Every structure is written in structure tokens, then in C-alpha cells.
Amino acid sequence: MSLPLTEEQRKKIEENRQKALARRAEKLLAGQHQNTVSGSSIAAKPSRSKQGPSTHLHQDPSKSGSHGVVFKQQNPRSSSDGDQRPQNSHSFQLSTSEQAKGTWQRQEEMPTACPSHRPPNQVTLAGISPPLANSPPVVSSEQLWVYGLEQGQIQASHKTKSTPFVNTTHEPLARAKNFQETTASSSGQPPRDPELEARMARPSTSGQNVSGSVMPRPEERLQQKSGTPLHKAAGSQQGTCIKIGDRFQVKIGYSEELIAVFKSLPSRRYDPATKTWNFSMTDYGALNVKTRKWNFLLEEYSKLMERVRCLPQVQLDPLPKTLTLAFAAQLQKTSLCPVADIPEADLSKVDSKLVSSLLPFQRAGVNFAIAKRGRLLLADDMGLGKTIQAICIAAYYRKEWPLLVVVPSSVRFTWEQAFRQWLPSLSPDHINVVVTGKDRLTAGLVNIVSFDLLSKLEKQLKPPFRVVIIDESHFLKNIKTARCRAAVPLLKVAKRVILLSGTPAMSRPAELYTQILAVRPTFFPQFHAFGLRYCGAKRLPWGWDYSGSSNLGELKLLLEETVMLRRLKGDVLCQLPAKQRKMVVVAPGRISARTRAALDAAAKEMTTKESTKQQQKEALILFFNRTAEAKIPSVIEYILDLLESGREKFLVFAHHKVVLDAVTNELERKRVKRIRIDGSTSSADREDLCQQFQLSEGPAVAVLSITAANMGLTFSSADLVVFAELFWNPGVLMQAEDRVHRIGQSSSVGIHYLVARGTADDYLWPLIQEKIKVLGEAGLSETNFSEMTEAADYFYKDPKQQRIYDFFQKSFEEDGSDMELLEAAESFDPGSGSQDTGDTLDESTLTGSPLKKSRFEFFDNWDSFTSPL
Ligand SMILES: Nc1ncnc2c1ncn2[C@@H]1O[C@H](COP(=O)(O)OP(=O)(O)OP(=O)(O)O)[C@@H](O)[C@H]1O
Known part of the structure; x- marks a missing residue:
């Protein structure tokens, strides 16, 4: 969310610019290192990169006075430069070769390992960046210099303004937050996420910890916490990274330096939707914002982010931390295939009648669940046999029982029947169907209760159940309901959480939030961050509106990678009886x-x-x-x-x-x-x-x-x-x-x-x-x-x-x-x-x-x- 600069801010910036110029002159006099034209006030040390953007530019035939730019969709793995080749002199390289040279010289002098050179105070006021401009911003080298120096001051007012949870009076949101707080405090710390932790600990190809290079720096963490973008400088371009397939996409307006950075990455493509564009600089402003998309292989994400950090006039929101962790292996190139093969689970301890009845896709579902350590949202289409899969998954963790099964009240006895049918080793006496508010919730080894009774029997949930099945988990979509308030804390502390729903969200992504929270409490501990990213959150006079949707492709990928398994009837029709x-x-x-x-x-x-x-x-x-x-x-x-x-x-x-x-x-x-x-x-x-x-x-x-x-x-x-x-x-x-x-x-x-x-x-x-x-x-x-x-x-x-x-x-x-x-x-x-x-x-x-x-x-x-x- 960007707000325009106030008059006061503008004055302050101008004042600071003057001061900075004076300081700069002093430094020059003192014979310190000079950085001739760049906005490299952020670069303490000049350092030349072997792979720096300028190298590419100089090798790029695009510089040779052509008049247009052709953008072609390329094979993602191609390292060819052919996707951005100017055809005429109105190219991205600016109108004269001199200008282009000047720009790229600046790039050349930028350090590639930027983070280590970047002053720590470079978080700026969330509200000062102008909205994505329609035409390339004209930023002089002097301006760049000044922006770089003044960001620390701007930051001073940042902290109090950028946390919507604190500032908003929107009631549902406030309640959601309270809910988060109470559940966190009542249930203690959410369980750690061993899968993500394992990924973080996995060494990258460069010998670095994934967390070391992917984890956001403190200012990014602040940004993620507040849900506001990381801003660099007034007048900077604001863009976003979005994960799409095994690539990530950058949505951003024009920036000459940024294009040089993009060009330095071999996997770049331009505009996957339209495949080819040919336009001149003069047409640039008229381009539809939607078409300004670049995408890259995930493994180049860190490289791109590092280099973009060096561009003071460009500000690029990173991928959410949850995503970078979820896809850490791909980001760090430790995994070649987007989804690692799921190993076959050892079901030898589960009743053979059940195991042998599983259809192949159901068996794959059980494998997925066990690979996810028993925490998942099984979102198979209706009628695909989620019950048999859930019973099998729960039976795999039988040593951790008693099991709690929360279901709509109309199917309590159907579940009892299903346990009898599929688990003959379980004595029927050990199945406890809770029928009234006076019944004991823990009387059986398998305890089946309706959503509504669960909220009445909350007191009996201590000690908590370690294995929980929730049937029709979309019943939990509304965080304000009693059933949700009773279930979510229980799920956060349970070791295994098996959510079942053929329709996890019926109208909007916001409905998924509690289910994601239940399976992975650490993913989006605050609803607002989720809302900003995936619910097209809008600030309205009365508060925030989260009823929309945004970045759905990315959400789907995230869910499928980490939380959710969904097969449609059509996908497995050949395995189903008529x-x-x-x-x-x-x-x-x-x-x-x-x-x-x-x-x-x-x-x-x-x-x-x-x-x-x-x-x-x-x-x-x-x-x-x-x-x-x-x-x-x-x-x-x-x-x-x-x-x-x-x-x-x-x-x-x-x-x-x-x-x-x-x-x-x-x-x-x-x-x-x-x-x-x-x-x-x-x-x-x-x-x-x-x-x-x-x-x-x-x-x-x-x-x-x-x-x-x-x-x-x-x-x-x-x-x-x-x-x-x-x-x-x-x-x-x-x-x-x-x-x-x-x-x-x-x-x-x-x-x-x-x-x-x-x-x-x-x-x-x-x-x-x-x-x-x-x-x-x-x-x-x-x-x-x-x-x-x-x-x-x-x-x-x-x-x-x-x-x-x-x-x-x-x-x-x-x-x-x-x-x-x-x-x-x-x-x-x-x-x-x-x-x-x-x-x-x-x-x-x-x-x-x-x-x-x-x-x-x-x-x-x-x-x-x-x-x-
Ligand atoms: N492998 C199987 N062998 C025999 N019967 C099966 C198998 N899988 C599913 N069924 C039967 O198919 C029917 C539908 O299964 P189930 O009720 O579990 O579907 P569901 O995915 O939970 O559907 P819904 O979302 O509508 O509740 C049930 O009668 C179930 O016993």
C-alpha cells in the first residue's frame, strides 16, 4: 500500500538532499572513494562482479542502436538472450548510446553481493512510495544519491504506521487478532514445523544454509510482520514477486537498472501470457500494467533479490517467508523436481483389510499424509473416499491415540460404522460416539463428536488429543464461530491433524485461512498477512475488506506443496466404480x-x-x-x-x-x-x-x-x-x-x-x-x-x-x-x-x-x- 508524499515529507527530503550533497562534497574533498554516477550511496565498497549486469549488457546485441524490443516467451531453461532483443533505436537501452552507457556503468560499479554492503537502516516509510507509475520514473543520479542517504530518517516514522492490526478498528479483524493471541497463549507455542525446519537446515548447493540466504533480513521480517512492503526510496518503483509453477514472477513497472538485472539472469522470460511483444519506448507508458511481468526459475530468486536490493529506485516485495521456506529446496536448487517424490508409507501395522481395499489414488493420499507427518488437508472431491483414507492415516498413528473425530452431527454414526467396517482390529467397545453434552469425550480409543458438541465439551480437551480428524473441515471457515474457536486451538497443539473437505473454500480464499492455520500454525500466524497476499485486502473507511482474492495461482501452489491434497473425480474416474x-x-x-x-x-x-x-x-x-x-x-x-x-x-x-x-x-x-x-x-x-x-x-x-x-x-x-x-x-x-x-x-x-x-x-x-x-x-x-x-x-x-x-x-x-x-x-x-x-x-x-x-x-x-x- 503506498501513499503519496506529503508536502512536509517532500520538503524534508529536499532539505536532506542538500545536506547530503554537502556531506558528499566533504567526503570527496577528504579523498574518500568516489562513486562517480551511481546511486551507489548504498554501496560502501565498490566491487566488480564477474557476472554483473554490465557484462551481459555489453555482450548484448541490443545495444546496437535498434528501435524496438521484442519479448518472446522462451523455454524456461534456456539461457538465451533472445527474449529481449531490441529491434530498433527506441529500445529499452535508452535513446542514445551515451545514456545507456552511463546507466550501465553505474550497474557495473554496483557490488553484486549487495546485502553485506547495504546500510542497516534502509527500511523506509511504507506510505511514501508512489503507486506503480505508468511511465519510467526519471531519477537523476543526484536524486538517487540523496534517497540512499535519507532512508534512515524516513524509517523513523515507519514503525508506528505500518502495522494494520494495531491501527485498524475493523472489528472482525480485531477479533481475529485477539483470537490468535488467546489461542496462542492458551495452547502455548504452536508446534514446530519439522518439515519446514528440515528444509531450512538442508544445505544448499552453495554450502549455505537455506535459511541463511533465504530468510529475510530484519527489515524484511518487519515488513512481513506488518504486511507492508519494504520501501527503499521516494519515487522508487514498487513491484511484487509471485510464485508461479516452478518459477517466480516479478510484477513491476519499467526500470532500466532492473532490466539489466533481469537480463543478467539466464532464465528470464517476458510476458508469458502474450508470448511476444514488440513496442517502442514511447509506447511503454501505454502498456497494460498486467503485461509487465517477468518470470524466472525459482533457483534464481535469491540472486535476483540480492541484486535488486542494490537498486535504490526499485523496490520489490519479496515472496512471503512461508513460500520461501516451503520451496526452499527449489529456491536453493537442492531439488531438481518441483515436488519431491512421495515415498511409499509402511502400512504393515494397519489392518490389512483396510490397506488392501485402498484404491491406488487413495493409497497415494495416505502416502502424502504420512510424508506430511500426519498434518494435511485432504480435499478430494466429494465421494472419493476421504473417510477410508483418513481412517488409514489415523490408524498409522495408532500408538498416539486416543483419536478424536469431529464431524457434522448427521454423520456421527456413519463414522462409527466406517471404523467398524475398516478397522476390524478395533473393538467396537472402544468406539465412543458422543451424543449429549453430558457424555465423556475421552471414553473411547476413538471418540466421535459433532462440531457443536465439541464446543460444549471444551473443558474435556485437556490433556489434548494428539491425533484429530475433522470431517467437512470447511465448517471451520468462520473464525468467529464457537465451533471454530473450540477446534482451532485443539488442532494447533495436536500432533496429527487430518482435515477432510471436498469444498475447503466455497466462495473466497479467506475461508481457507483457519484450515491452513490448523494444519500449519506457523504459516500465517496473523490473518492480515494472509489477507493482504491472497484475499486482495482493501482498506475501506470502516476497516479492512478481505472478501476478495489475489495471487490465487501462488496460493494453490503453496497449498499443494505443503498442506493440501486434492484430486477431482475426473482425475481418478477410471479407478472409481460407476x-x-x-x-x-x-x-x-x-x-x-x-x-x-x-x-x-x-x-x-x-x-x-x-x-x-x-x-x-x-x-x-x-x-x-x-x-x-x-x-x-x-x-x-x-x-x-x-x-x-x-x-x-x-x-x-x-x-x-x-x-x-x-x-x-x-x-x-x-x-x-x-x-x-x-x-x-x-x-x-x-x-x-x-x-x-x-x-x-x-x-x-x-x-x-x-x-x-x-x-x-x-x-x-x-x-x-x-x-x-x-x-x-x-x-x-x-x-x-x-x-x-x-x-x-x-x-x-x-x-x-x-x-x-x-x-x-x-x-x-x-x-x-x-x-x-x-x-x-x-x-x-x-x-x-x-x-x-x-x-x-x-x-x-x-x-x-x-x-x-x-x-x-x-x-x-x-x-x-x-x-x-x-x-x-x-x-x-x-x-x-x-x-x-x-x-x-x-x-x-x-x-x-x-x-x-x-x-x-x-x-x-x-x-x-x-x-x-
Ligand atoms: N476403497 C474403497 N473400497 C470400498 N468402498 C469404498 C472405497 N473408497 C470409498 N468407498 C466407499 O465410497 C463411498 C464414499 O466414500 P466417502 O463417504 O468416504 O467419500 P467422501 O470423499 O468422504 O465424500 P463426501 O465428501 O461426500 O463426504 C462410501 O460408501 C465408501 O465406503
């Missing part, structure tokens, strides 16, 4: 006591010997009915979590009208785009609604009846299907799945079955699996439907449960049983059922739902069920 089915165990904790009692009564009725067949079937219908009601809050919670996680378009299939109504009403309340197709939708409307959904952009949900919308419709623009309810006929379920898995679908499709324990799902789910297995054996269905829930705990030890299951099986397998069940349901008296149970549904979730009226309209469309469309 359909990925997932059983989601939804929260039984949300079933009220009265519904639970009603479910138990219905279950008892089904197996009572005294009951007639008809009574048993009615009890079965009642059981379904209560199941539907019991699941509504969890279903809605799950759908809202999906939307919050960035799922854009998906289908929700349900069976009972009460569920379809509740979901539709909630989406309406949340103003989410939706369509609904059930038995009451006319054929013409069905097609229109379908098209509407197919063409819609952004989040949209299709709420569909399992029986009325399982055929004849195409929803290939979605790639996820959620079954809010189960249905006993797997053929109907698979037809419903195929609404998205059909021609036009280019992605692997996710299918989520929401299953609630203690309900009819306990029996329906194994029943469906059993049927599919039989069909699979006959080559009539895919087999992986049942494989996915192999470890599901649905095998009945209790004889009563077994009897219910047998009854289910019998009821649904008898010829015409469906019809019987439907008839039985028709004869059911909803009114009496309603009064009997008087179940309370979550009012907040069901606002606006015409519950009383439709409560027992179990099947939304009998006709479509018996004769599907």
Missing part, C-alpha cells in the same frame, strides 16, 4: 421417547403369537409409518449438511408423504431451489419439472417419490442420490438410482442410503441386501450393493429381532404381499394412530408442514406403486 453406494447411519438420538415407544409396540405386535395375520401386517405398516416420522429430523439435518458442504444438485427419494412434505417445506424455508414429483404430479408437469432441474444452475434438490418417480425420468445433471427412506423392493431402489446413473452422466455417481437404527430400517436394510445378493448371484444385479455394508452390525443376536426379521422376509416374499401390505395400510385408521402416539416432531425442522392432516398418508401414490409409470 456407482458408489454409502449407508449413512442417521442419528438415533433424535428419535423421541414416544416414537421409540410406538416403534417398540409395533415391533412387539408383529411377533405376538396371539395376533392374527392381519393384525401383524397392520403392525408392520405402523412400524413403517413410525419409522418415517422418526427419521424426518435426521433426514432434514443430513440434507442441510449436504447443502452446507457445497453439494449442488442432488435427488432425495422418500416414500411417505409426510417425509416428502417435510423435506420440501424445509427447502422452501431455506430458499433452496427445488422440484417435487410425486403421485399427484401430472405427466406433463413431470417432464417440465425434470427439465427445469436439469437446466438449473447452483444448488437444487429434486424431491421425489420412490414409487412415483423411479422410472422414466432423467436427472443426469446431478451425481448424487439420497434415499431418505428404504423400500423393500431393491429393484425399485435401483431404478430410482438410475435416474442419475444413465446416458449423459459423465461422473461416478454417489448413492446415500439413510438408515436409522431401532426402526424398520434395521430389518429392511439386511432384507434388501439379501435380495440383491441373490439377484447378484444370478447375474441380475451388481454385487457391491451388499459388499459396502458387509461390516454393518445388522445380524441379530436377539431372538426377538430375528423373529421380526423373519416376519419381514415372509411378508415381503409372499406372492402378492406388496398388495396385501398396501391394502392393509389403506384400512389403517390414521386418526387413532395419531392420538395414540402423539409424537412430537422437531418443530423447527417441520415449520409449515401440514403434519396433522397428512400424518398417516403412508404411501403417497398407491397407483404408481402397483402399476409404475
